[in-house]
Amino acid sequence: MSEGRDADAISRLQDFLRDSPTPWHATRNMAARLESAGFQRLEEIRDWALTPGGRYYVTRNDSSIIAFQLPAASLASLRMIGAHTDSPGLHVKPNATEHAAGWLQLGVQVYGGALLAPWFDRDLGLAGRVHVRHADGRLESRLMNVDRPVATIPNLAIHLDREANKGRAINPQTQMAPVLMQGESATLTSLVQTWLAREHGLKDVEVVDFELAFYDVQPPALVGVEQELVASARLDNLLSCFMGVEALLECDGEQGALLVANDHEEVGSASACGAQGPFLGDVLRRLNEQVGGGTEASLIQLIQSSCMISCDNAHALHPNFMDKHDANHGPAINQGPVIKINASQRYATNSAxxxxxxxxxxxxxxxxxxxxxxxxxxxxxxxxxITATEVGVPTLDVGVPQWAMHSIRETAGARDIHHLTRALRTFLDRPSLSLTR
Structure with missing residues (x-):
């Protein structure tokens, strides 16, 4: 890509990261981008009428998405890209309202393997999915995004804990409840009703249930003297979601191409919309029935003729912690995508x-x-x-190198985003998935 197109892609990435504080928002934004490019929305509870050359997408739980481009000829193989929409963080408990020292706080539970220390003294917004009941009894789901600083988790002053810089343990139950406002009259439910009215104009509704999480409202930024770094929340793994969409929209459309972005990877993928669930398998079966051979044998043939690139960021060589890497396998930022390899099959890559x-x-x-x-x-x-095990498709793991994985703010290389996007587009355009040409 030219420098102008590179800059445009970075700008789109920053918008996507800023506007996607939760998996639901990320999925909605990916769907909107796909629809603007001509992809048609499918519903799992409806019959599908797929046509050769068509472009489609489908979501599950509003937090996972699969998009695919069908070839004009018969579907014999798929070039697949996999990613995940979720990131570690602090999720609000169901009965979260707490009061201490005259302040309203909310109890949280840790989602995934979050690095906890960077959450202190940050400007926190609140976002997620809320289910409400209208006066006529109708239930409705709405996304909510309070994208301004409404909370903080204040650190304890060094004067009150002289050992703080010597590795103090953090207790998320007793030490990490965000502070929202002074006074003891407000509750989480009353605040959510206020925020829904401001964002959606919803009034006289009952908050029935919710899934909410705090996030850092500091926007993404280009960092470094030459702006060679991208710093943001949720680079793991919204960066891969973004690059997957970019590659899918830029590919020539002559080959069968598919992008899947699952929720719940950070907690093991064991859900209906996670990689260990049946979402991808369900879609592949429906593709085979409509535009493939239509038999069990042809489904196996389709899967074994395909390949998946699982995209998830890799640990970049850290200049302050060089000893944390194998000397021969320390990926450098802005030096290209990383093939991730593990003999115990923690990554799916093999030599083929x-x-x-x-x-x-x-x-x-x-x-x-x-x-x-x-x-x-x-x-x-x-x-x-997990995908290789559940589906059986030949798979490899790659990603861009990054620092501070699972922190509230992570850092990756701007040039690596262009590198991997270009590689993914080339993969989607590849006429043959065989090494024999």
């Missing part, structure tokens, strides 16, 4: 899928790196091994 991606990067004129965790350290995982 890894070779395919290296070949794709060569065709795209993109540098490529490899990551293997130190042999004396544990290794995280992704939707890659």
């Amino acid at each position: 899928t890894g070779a395919l991606f290296r070949d794709v990067c060569r065709d795209a004129d993109v540098p490529v790196q490899a990551f293997v965790t130190r042999a004396d350290m544990g290794c995280g995982s992704t939707i890659g091994p």
Whole structure:
């Protein structure tokens, strides 16, 4: 891409990150982008009428999305990209209202493997999904986004804890309840009703249930003397969602292409809309029935003729913690996408899928790196091994290198975003998924 197109992509990324504080908002924004490009929305509870060359998307739980481009010819294989819409953070408890020292606070539970210390002294907004009951008894779901600083988690002064800089443990039950307002009359329910009225004009509704989370309202930014870094909340893994959509919209459409972005990866993927659930398998079966061979055998043939690139960010070599990396496998920021490899199958890459991606990067004129965790350290995982296990599709794990994974604010390389997007687009355009040409 030209420098102008690169800058436009970074601007779109910043807008997407800022406007997607929760998986529901991210899914809604991805769907809107797809619809503006001509993708048609499908409903799982309806019959589908798919046509060759068509472009479609479907959501589940409003927090996971699958979009696909059908070839004009028969569907023999799919080039798949996988990502996830959720990020670690602080979720509000059902009976969250607390009062202490004359202040309204909300009890929270930790979602995923969040790095807790950076949450202190941040300007926090509140967002999520709320279910309300209207006066006529009708239930309705609405997204809510209070995108201004309405809460903070104040640190304890160093004068009151002289050992704070020596590794103090953080108790999320007793030390991390955000402070919202002075006084003891307000409740979470009354505040939500006020915010719904302001955002949606909803009045005289009863708040029945909700799923809400705090987030940092500091907007994304380009950082560094040369602006070579992107800093934002939720780079893991909205960055991969963004690059997947960009690649899908830029591909030539001649091959079968599919993007899946699952919720709940950060807590194990075990849900109806998670990678361990049946969402992708359900869609593949319906594709096979309508535009494939229509038999169980043809479904297996379709899956085994396809390939998935699971995109989830990788740990970049940290200049202050060089000893946390294997000396030969420390990916550098802005030096290209990273192939993630683990002998214990925490990543799904094998030599065949890894070779395919290296070949794709060569065709795209993109540098490529490899990551293997130190042999004396544990290794995280992704939707890659789970999808490979549930669906059976040949899979590899890749991602852009980043710092501060699972922090409230993470950092990645601006050039790497262009690198991986270009590689993904080349993968989607690839005429053959075989290494034999």
